[in-house]
Amino acid sequence: MLHRPWRDRRGHLVPIKALALALLTIPAFLLALDAAQGALGPRPWNQAIHVTGLWAERLILVTLALTPLRVVLDWPRLVFIRRISGIGALAYVALHLVLYIIDLKFNWAQILWETFTRLYLIIGVLAALGLLALGISSTDSMTQRLGLHWKRLHRLSYPIAVLTGVHYLLQTKANIGGPALAFGVLFWLLLWHLLTEKHARHALALLALGACAALFVAAAEAAWYGLATGLNWRRVLAANLDQFEYIRPSGEGFLIALAVVALALLRRYGPAALNRVPWRLSSRPWRVLSR
Ligand code: HEM
Structure with missing residues (x-):
């Protein structure tokens, strides 16, 4: 409607x-x-x-x-x-x-x-x-x-x-961080659809997907800078290995995947109160609150 x-x-x-x-x-x-x-x-x-x-x-x-x-x-x-x-x-x-x-x-x-x-x-x-x-x-x-x-x-x-x-x-004129991250998220989503039903909610499988997506983003970023701009792709790859000072899109992608896993674990094993926060409310919230 x-x-x-x-x-x-x-x-x-x-x-x-x-x-x-x-x-x-x-x-x-x-x-x-x-x-x-x-x-x-x-x-x-x-x-x-x-x-x-x-x-x-x-x-x-x-x-x-x-x-x-x-x-x-x-x-x-x-x-x-x-x-x-x-x-x-x-x-x-x-x-x-x-x-x-x-x-x-x-x-x-x-x-x-x-x-x-x-x-x-x-x-x-x-x-x-x-x-x-x-x-x-x-x-x-x-x-x-x-x-x-x-x-x-x-x-x-x-x-x-x-x-x-x-x-x-x-x-994008110079910094391709935004599109690289977007492709990383897309890659994670595509990989998720390839998981079996048993693994689709498995924390380790989800973390592995996060790591694969981060590697994909790092490789794609290095390839883009190397091929399209002539920059030294090895330095771009190296920057992805040390992300403590300046986080790269691959690191951001991995953090997003990590946050999803953390939320999933909280939902599964966290305090029962989490099950009663607004997203669980039906169209008649008082019913849920009075349980
Ligand atoms: C599903 C369709 C589209 C999406 C999701 C989309 C998304 C985007 C994104 C993310 C940016 C870059 C924003 C940024 O870097 O801050 C952008 C820039 C731009 N888009 Fe789109 N866009 C779409 C379709 C179109 C269409 C149909 C046109 C016009 C025919 C268009 C014209 C532009 C222009 C002119 C820019 C800015 C380019 C510049 O400043 O050099 N986009 N778009």
Whole structure:
């Protein structure tokens, strides 16, 4: 139900959906606030394009991570926010595109010329169209109408996420830390889908995936700097071995994986109170609280 996304099909309020919706509006609200205060720097429209692009990218990854997190954290209600999160990503992409058009002062000739001659924009457009197709096919009626085809169509979400990562990487001028981390998260998620059911929640298996993703990020970063910029790739790799002073994207990726494992262990073995915090609340919270 797109018109009342905080409710379920029977019209009951679902707190986790309402919370997700509120959280999704925060980056747009902060961006509007910065814009109103003139805090977006000398090229405000371009800065706003960057902020919305970053949030679109983050939300795409969060949406993809919800299925693994639902299993790993044993948190079934996360399924309720998958659609909201995906639509949120689409909304930030739409804003990103509108801001780009405004930045070019509605000069359609220039917009079309740039969009079809710059590789990173061609890739961005393909990703946006793919995301739009997934969004349109996510309404209740379309899900029912598409049946089994829906699942097949939604397998495109990973290739689309790869396209967004490439778009992000190609427009980056110097430091590729952000896109490298995004690819690391994507790599972790892909590897997770290869795990057997028995290992999908196993702490050691999850840590091993974290280590593999960190190695992948370090290797990809070194390869990019070596091939695309001519920098000494050995020095980039070496920087990944000593991360105590300056943490690299591979270290950040590993810390994210570590945090997920720590949360999963807390959920499994932590104090029972953790099971009663808001994400466990049903649409009638008093029922849970009176247990
Ligand atoms: C799913 C679709 C898309 C996603 C997830 C996405 C995401 C991003 C990200 C993460 C950045 C870099 C932000 C940063 O480094 O701070 C970016 C930059 C940018 N994107 Fe997109 N984007 C998408 C589609 C598009 C489309 C369709 C266009 C326009 C046709 C576009 C135009 C731009 C521009 C102009 C920049 C800034 C480049 C610069 O300042 O040099 N993007 N985008």
